Amino acid sequence: MQRILIVEDDEDIALLERDYLEVSGFETQIATSGDDGLARALAGGFAAVLLDVMLPGMSGFDVLRRLRERSAVPVLLVTARSEDIDQIRGLGLGADDYVTKPFSPSVLVAKVKAAIATAERHGRDGAGTADREARRLLGADGLVVDTSSHEVWARGRLVELTNREYGLLVFLLSHKGTVFSRDALYERVWGLDAVGDSATVTVHVNRLREKVEKDPGHPAVIQTVRGAGYIVRDE
Template identity: 80%
Template sequence: MERVLIVEDDEDIALLERDYLEVAGFGTELAATGPEGLRMACEGDFAAVVLDVMLPGLSGYEVLRELRAKGSVPVLLVTARSDDIDQIRGLGLGADDYVTKPFSPSVLVAKVKAAIATAQRHRQAASGSVADGGGEARRLTAEGLVVDTGSHEVWARGSLVELTNREYGLLAFLLAHKGTVFSRDALYERVWGLDAIGDGATVTVHINRLREKVEADPAHPAIIQTVRGAGYIVRND
């Protein structure tokens, strides 16, 4: 049984999250402080972490920063405010996705499942058991960028680039569909596997992070280009 760590200091919310995740078939463990959550996440074998932002001891942002320095376990942030700055900060630190309080428990479960599925595909491809998208492994290229869908390695101008599972999935999808413009909603649905309503910021932040990592000049991207009013595209060579 896959286990999910819930790091939440509000007992009522923690128990609600636990109940819905367990009904969905997950095992759960609870932590009520930042330091406790960080310790449990580092010591345990969890399929995902549901992480509140406002925690005693260490904030969710600090916990997330430490987790990303140590590994790539999927992290779903739970924020108390709907301000874009909170969401952008968390996504910028490497969160896979977020929900805003008050949230639908079923949406939280769906996002946890989607994040775990993405991480599993990444591990399987890296081990050589499957290729990205279930097809034959291949190399996707654009402007000095090489993505190996068999190993999930990404090279930019001859240097190996470290990407999160979600960043890799987004980049590989765009490269596999060169010449097609995708809106933020369409990318969220295709890459995250969920209804995109209200989650445009998630895609935008991941696009910006990708540009910082793979573009020679992120301020003037040559690979992932913006089509004003329409979305994003990787143009045909």
């Protein structure tokens, strides 16, 4: 049974999240502070982390920043703020997705399941069946991805990516020459209905460019087709 870590200082919300997840077949643990949540997350053994943004002491953003230094566990930010800046900031720090309060049980569980599925397909701890059967190298313009080891090299330098970033990069490299809209990428990589959430794709593309492009301002790998979406061109 997969375990989910809930980092939430509001007891009512934490218990509500626990009930939704346990009814769906997950085990849960609850941490009520950022320090406790970070320590438990770093100890490992969790399939995903639900992380509240507004925590006493260490904020959710600080927890996420420090967690990403040592772990690629899927993290979903839970925020009461609807402003895009919170969501974009969290995604920029390495969050896999976000849930805005108040949330519905179906949305919460669906997003947790999608984040875990993405990690299993593309993350460092799991690979797709085809990737297990044979080592496969993907590349473009000085970028090399080894799908057997999940290592990403940019011009001879090892690059650390989040699960979402890795999944997005592998998908685009595996479909060179095809333009994908934000909605299409959200549906194919995230595995959820993209309505209302596809803007997160832009954030991840920008983060990827910062990490893998020689000149992020003039990307050579992940290119924008104005009015259509993104493409890795077939050289």
